[in-house]
Each structure stands twice: as C-alpha cells, then as structure tokens.
Amino acid sequence: MSKLYRAINKNETIRFFIINSTEIIEEMRRTHNTSTTATAALGRLTTMAAIMGSDIKNEKEKIILKVKGDGPSGMLISEINSKGNIKSYIQNLQVDIPSIVENNKLDVGSFVGKNGALAVIHDFGFGEPYTGQTSLVSGEIAEDFANYFYQSDQLPTVVTLGVLVDTDYSVKSAGGIFIQALPGYTDEDIDILEKCINNLPPVSSLFNKYESPEEILKIFFKEMEVEILEIEDRIYKCDCNRDRIEKALLSIGEEEINKIIEEDHQIELTCSYCNKKYNFTEEEIKDLLEKARI
Numbered sequence: 001m002s003k004l005y006r007a008i009n010k011n012e013t014i015r016f017f018i019i020n021s022t023e024i025i026e027e028m029r030r031t032h033n034t035s036t037t038a039t040a041a042l043g044r045l046t047t048m049a050a051i052m053g054s055d056i057k058n059e060k061e062k063i064i065l066k067v068k069g070d071g072p073s074g075m076l077i078s079e080i081n082s083k084g085n086i087k088s089y090i091q092n093l094q095v096d097i098p099s100i101v102e103n104n105k106l107d108v109g110s111f112v113g114k115n116g117a118l119a120v121i122h123d124f125g126f127g128e129p130y131t132g133q134t135s136l137v138s139g140e141i142a143e144d145f146a147n148y149f150y151q152s153d154q155l156p157t158v159v160t161l162g163v164l165v166d167t168d169y170s171v172k173s174a175g176g177i178f179i180q181a182l183p184g185y186t187d188e189d190i191d192i193l194e195k196c197i198n199n200l201p202p203v204s205s206l207f208n209k210y211e212s213p214e215e216i217l218k219i220f221f222k223e224m225e226v227e228i229l230e231i232e233d234r235i236y237k238c239d240c241n242r243d244r245i246e247k248a249l250l251s252i253g254e255e256e257i258n259k260i261i262e263e264d265h266q267i268e269l270t271c272s273y274c275n276k277k278y279n280f281t282e283e284e285i286k287d288l289l290e291k292a293r294i
C-alpha cells in the first residue's frame with residue numbers, strides 16, 4: 001500500500017499531491033514481470049493514476065489513463081477506482097531499449113515514443129464518460145501530463161514522476177508530485193514555487209533519499225508553509241472477477257466461441273491487468289451462451 005498526500009500552501013493558492021509509490025509500483029512490476037524501461041514507463045503512469053484518483057467522488061466512478069506513442073512499448077493503460085485500487089497494463093511488457101548512455105538514464109521517451117496521444121477517461125458509472133485528450137510532448141509521461149493539465153485547466157501545473165529500478169530489476173523507489181496553481185494565485189506565489197522546484201532533486205532519487213512525503217514538503221517547500229489536508233490509501237489490485245470475464249468471453253461472439261469449443265472443448269482467458277487465469281469448460285460455455293440468448 002502507498003499513501004497519497006493532499007496538501008495546500010498557506011496562501012491557499014497552490015495545491016499539492018505527493019506520493020511515495022514504491023510499494024504499488026513494485027507490486028505492478030511483480031504482477032507483469034516488466035523489463036526495466038517498461039517498469040519505469042508504466043510505473044510513472046501508474047503513479048499518475050494514483051494521484052488523479054483524488055478526483056473520484058462517488059463509489060462507481062473510475063479514471064482510466066491511456067498513453068499511446070509510436071515507440072516499442074505500445075499502449076499503456078492505468079486505471080483507478082473509488083477504493084483507491086489501481087491496475088495497469090502495458091502492451092509490450094518484455095521489450096526493453098538501451099538507456100541514455102551519458103547519464104545512465106532510462107529512456108522512457110523513446111520507449112513510449114513522442115508521436116501519439118494521451119487520454120484521460122473519467123467514467124462516472126452512468127451516462128457517457130468524460131474523455132480529454134492531448135498530443136504527447138515527449139513520451140516521458142510527466143511532461144505529457146503537465147501539458148494535458150495546462151491545456152485542460154489553463155493553470156500553471158508541475159508534474160514530476162520517477163521510478164528508480166534496482167540492479168535486480170526490483171523497484172528501488174518511485175514517486176510523484178503534482179502541483180497546481182489555483183485561480184487567484186499571484187506572481188509571487190509562482191516565484192516562490194519556482195525557487196522550490198529548482199532545488200528539487202530528480203524525483204526518483206528524491207524518494208530514495210526521503211521516504212516520507214511529509215518530509216519532502218517540509219524540506220523542499222518550506223517557504224510555502226504547506227499544510228497536509230488529507231492522506232488516502234492506494235493499492236495495486238485488480239478488480240477482475242468471473243462475471244466480468246464471462247462478459248468479455250461473450251463479447252467474442254457465439255460463432256467464434258463455438259469454433260474454439262469444437263477444437264479445444266474448453267476456453268482459458270487471462271486477465272490482461274493481473275494475469276489471473278479463468279477456465280471455462282465446454283458445459284459452462286454452453287450454459288453461458290444459453291443464458292445470453294434469453
């Protein structure tokens with residue numbers, strides 16, 4: 001479990017979200033057995049979902065983030081529900097690319113690709129979901145989301161996301177900070193914020209050194225006199241169940257299903273978010289088809 005901190009400066013003109021997401025990103029990596037760069041890319045998106053989950057107000061709501069560039073990673077998806085449960089998916093999880101040599105930095109930008117789009121889907125549990133979409137800026141995820149928020153909210157926004165992967169491929173540290181000016185902010189507020197940000201180390205090493213978001217706010221944003229308003233739990237956990245998988249199975253279509261039964265006399269479906277396997281016998285499938293026809 002990781003904890004998302006919501007905070008505000010003393011003037012109430014700048015809001016902060018900060019999370020040490022090491023635990024949920026390591027759980028994500030263990031679930032998918034991702035390559036190093038895939039861990040970094042999907043870890044950043046998953047951390048962003050952990051932050052954006054704070055927009056969820058009602059039980060049936062969920063927020064889905066999709067990033068699709070022209071790089072080898074293919075599509076990346078991260079979804080959060082009202083319980084703070086997050087699940088993520090990457091199309092090409094085993095693919096890796098070389099790091100940028102001069103600073104040994106994982107090259108997430110090339111991995112995701114900068115030609116493409118990101119989409120934010122807010123599903124309210126009823127009616128049409130709200131979808132916002134912007135072009136990618138760099139494929140580095142944080143910059144892409146900063147641009148998304150700037151365009152959608154028209155307010156100065158800072159997004160910084162980082163994942164530090166250890167030599168044994170496990171996640172050494174991960175975290176994210178989202179800072180946004182609120183209507184009524186002053187130039188002075190922004191000047192102070194910029195000064196604080198300029199002193200901020202890269203976020204992946206930041207969370208390696210300072211584990212507690214509280215400490216980071218105190219040390220690096222001291223001048224802003226930030227107050228913590230709320231702390232929310234975030235868990236990496238898939239919400240799939242047999243009911244949902246049955247629906248996915250039926251969506252293949254009766255003709256296709258019958259073809260598979262004829263050949264294999266059973267169907268095995270794997271949840272692409274958690275890799276859990278669901279088996280259906282010939283009899284069970286025939287029952288399902290029967291019920292679907294009614």
Ligand SMILES: [Zn+2]
Binds near residue numbers: 272273
């Ligand atoms: Zn699942």
